[in-house]
Amino acid sequence: MNLKIALLGGDGVGPEVLAQAVKCLQSVEVTFNHHFTFSPALVGATAIDQTGNPLPDETLEICKNSNAVLFGAIGDPKYDNDPIAKVRPEQGLLKLRKELGLFSNIRPVRVYPSLIDRSPLKKEIISGVDFTIYRELTGGIYFGEKKLNEKGTVASDLCEYSEKEISRMAHLAFKAAKNRRKKVTLIDKANVLETSRLWRKVVTRIGESYPEIELDFLFVDNAAMQMILNPAQFDVILTNNMFGDIISDEASVITGSIGLLASASVGTDFAMFEPIHGSYPQATGLDIANPIAAILSAAMLIEHHGLNEEAQAIYMAVENAIINNVVTSDLNPDSRFGTDYVGNYIANSIVDTD
Amino acid sequence: MNLKIALLGGDGVGPEVLAQAVKCLQSVEVTFNHHFTFSPALVGATAIDQTGNPLPDETLEICKNSNAVLFGAIGDPKYDNDPIAKVRPEQGLLKLRKELGLFSNIRPVRVYPSLIDRSPLKKEIISGVDFTIYRELTGGIYFGEKKLNEKGTVASDLCEYSEKEISRMAHLAFKAAKNRRKKVTLIDKANVLETSRLWRKVVTRIGESYPEIELDFLFVDNAAMQMILNPAQFDVILTNNMFGDIISDEASVITGSIGLLASASVGTDFAMFEPIHGSYPQATGLDIANPIAAILSAAMLIEHHGLNEEAQAIYMAVENAIINNVVTSDLNPDSRFGTDYVGNYIANSIVDTD
Ligand SMILES: [Mg+2]
Ligand SMILES: [Mg+2]
Missing domain, CATH: 3.40.718.10 (Isopropylmalate Dehydrogenase)
Known part of the structure; x- marks a missing residue:
């Protein structure tokens, strides 16, 4: 090649x-x-x-x-x-x-058995961790409309997502899961946010064309806990820009070897x-x-x-x-x-x- | 009484x-x-x-x-x-x-020396942890305007904060710090979000009337890492509704004793x-x-x-x-x-x- x-x-x-x-x-x-x-x-x-x-x-x-x-x-x-x-x-x-x-950021996180003692987590928790995070990189609240009223007393940020932005991310994640342990976990806050409900709807529908892949859902607050309690449960994580920022940075420290982490930013x-x-x-x-x-x-x-x-x-x-x-x-x-x-x-x- | x-x-x-x-x-x-x-x-x-x-x-x-x-x-x-x-x-x-x-949720997190082995984190990291989180509970993106276009292909959530909503939270946090180790850490994403910049501005100004309190800032992605790497650095954490949801749930598992955690929801x-x-x-x-x-x-x-x-x-x-x-x-x-x-x-x- x-x-x-x-x-x-x-x-x-x-x-x-x-x-x-x-x-x-x-x-x-x-x-x-x-x-x-x-x-x-x-x-x-x-x-x-x-x-x-x-x-x-x-x-x-x-x-x-x-x-x-x-x-x-x-x-x-x-x-x-x-x-x-x-x-x-x-x-x-x-x-x-x-x-x-480059609309997608991809971060693999895995633990090297010979470096396991470097983790801030106990050995039995971090052992066997091997997952990849697919974070949307160009949409959501980080890029939405920002406002500040004239007096400077009220501010706002808009989080917006379209079906198109979600579906191209979903395809990347499902395809990745095919070559891995065949599980995608969507991290969202669908019990509260309209954008999360759209993510869940679109990802669920696209998941139907990947019948061999198991699709799980996790609210972002619970995900922040699970990353500490049982990170080995994850295979492919799929999430929006801001949740991805928080969760991938949390994930980057659990192995104790941040100097070993690579990433990709991928577009069409x-x-x-x-x-x-x-x-x-x-x-x-x-x-x-x-x-x-x-x-x-x-x-x-x-x-x-x-x-x-x-x-x-x-x-x-x-x-x-x-x-x-x-x-x-x-x-x-x-x-x-x-x-x-x-x-x-x-x-x-x-x-x-x- | x-x-x-x-x-x-x-x-x-x-x-x-x-x-x-x-x-x-x-x-x-x-x-x-x-x-x-x-x-x-x-x-x-x-x-x-x-x-x-x-x-x-x-x-x-x-x-x-x-x-x-x-x-x-x-x-x-x-x-x-x-x-x-x-x-x-x-x-x-x-x-x-x-x-x-009840606009404020307050969650103390402390480790009991005799239960330290229950933590998913190593002893040397969790030892001495004793902090309290002040999370705004009735504003921000969880309560902002939600939209879905007619076709159901574009969704949005609005995150909005006013000076008033921020200042009443800030006073609670600074007052709490007075009776503790005299440090407030504001968790935000001020490098990206307009609402976070307003939080930072208002909290900084209110902080001037509490000269004995040290005020620190931490981006939420970094905070998610610090909660694992060095949670003992925190005394009073102050943050918005969504960041507080994620960070306080992450914090709730680091001691390994979620059954011991109490909380308060406080209003005027x-x-x-x-x-x-x-x-x-x-x-x-x-x-x-x-x-x-x-x-x-x-x-x-x-x-x-x-x-x-x-x-x-x-x-x-x-x-x-x-x-x-x-x-x-x-x-x-x-x-x-x-x-x-x-x-x-x-x-x-x-x-x-x-
Ligand atoms: Mg980050
Ligand atoms: Mg929660």
Whole structure:
């Protein structure tokens, strides 16, 4: 397979962790006989510094001409601490999502048995956790009409959803469940909210065309409890933008290894893959950042393009590194291994087991 | 002090746990020389069965003529499983809150050292947790305008807040913090929502008249993480209706003892106190329900009326029962003690330590 991949390293440790992901993709090329082309492009604070624009036209062009975007991280304290800054690095990411029509955010959460002690939850609760969250990313209350009366004494936010916005999310979630444990849990508040009732109606109807998938419903307040009491019950979680924001962030801490979490943002025509961790500016250039989330993002990228076996090879190489304790110091304080060493080790462990 | 207390036992185990709370209040009367009058009244499924109305006028009258309402629990499977039921027990509670103007829900969460092993979180994380959540209860998106277009393809919910709704909540939270560790954390999503920005503005301004109180802000997605990573950081949490629903339910499971949680719903003129657990219908009359949440609700009631020392005496009596393992079987599977025995034990341990 030929794949054109836009490489948007961004700020802080973004470029260095992305470099490790590229090594792994190159290892996949050789091992499985594919051809990947990498096109680096500027984004974020780095782009502002060099062009004045957090998302230069050239970057957008490169992304639109690629099969997928591999993204590092964004954000620089220089801009965060400047209240009068007119352009901000984060605007680059928001604009990119919008321009590419990325309406869905996908976050896998799984526990690595050898890291289970890092979880804030007890072992028996977190053991076996392996689920994926499908969060709607461009609708709902975060993007609805905002009002403030003239006196500044009454404010409002509108949460709106259309059948179309819901159904494209539902299809993604049901399709994902087919390749997993065949269960979708819709998180909503249908006992109170009209938008939630529409979600439930549309998702239920679409579920009928996926008869092999079990469809469950959970109110968001109960879901926030279940994520702590029994997270292993989840397979595919489907939810709106705001509930997804809250529940996916809650979910990101239960394994105790936030540095290992990758994510995808997917639309009809484009898809982007990135670690959920930030730009970690104080670690820039120190060769200490954990490259695993970036490497797993690359695995999600090729999996998205149907290279399942190849993605599995990356997942196994990552597990192998974790089991053998070839990890950065965030996972093992006694570790002598840096970003680059761990990246090489994982890239070199990618093998075709067939 | 003279206090008129309306007793709304409600459904399931509600009446039996409330009976234990009354014993404790009677013990407070004798020990501290107060006079409490108890007026029982019907509510919920019991009220439907006897009068056809989940909140009979007489009950509302009794509540309005009392200094406080002590509430048991509501809900009966007979109505839950009947999709064509026109009146539902829960309507009684919703109407009561509305009629009494109870705009604020207050939920204390604390860990009992002797029960710490019950928590789904690791001991070092849950140890020392002791905070109270102030949730706005009658505004926001749960009560905002709901729309569905004619075709049924677009739905919306409006989240609206006024300065007045926010400021009365803020005063409650700051006042509560005065008697605690002097810290208020406002949970919002001010980086995205207009209503959250109004909350932040109003709460910040009111905070200036409480200079001894530290005011912190936390985005709701981050709060959902912090509740798992470091819940001991919280003292008083202040938040809107929906965020409060999610965060307070998440908080209710971190101690592992949901059967011990009491709550208050407070308005300008009235206040109601109730366990957060449900009516637990399958346990009705079996003398196995845990009475502690109801007893702690009674403690919150008298504390609300300024009887701090008396409330402390109840809290100490409860702790004493837990430490001596005089608890129901939900807390200790080997327990031989029933609802009534535990209630008597706690009531008899209430002493004036002065
Ligand atoms: Mg978030
Ligand atoms: Mg709730």
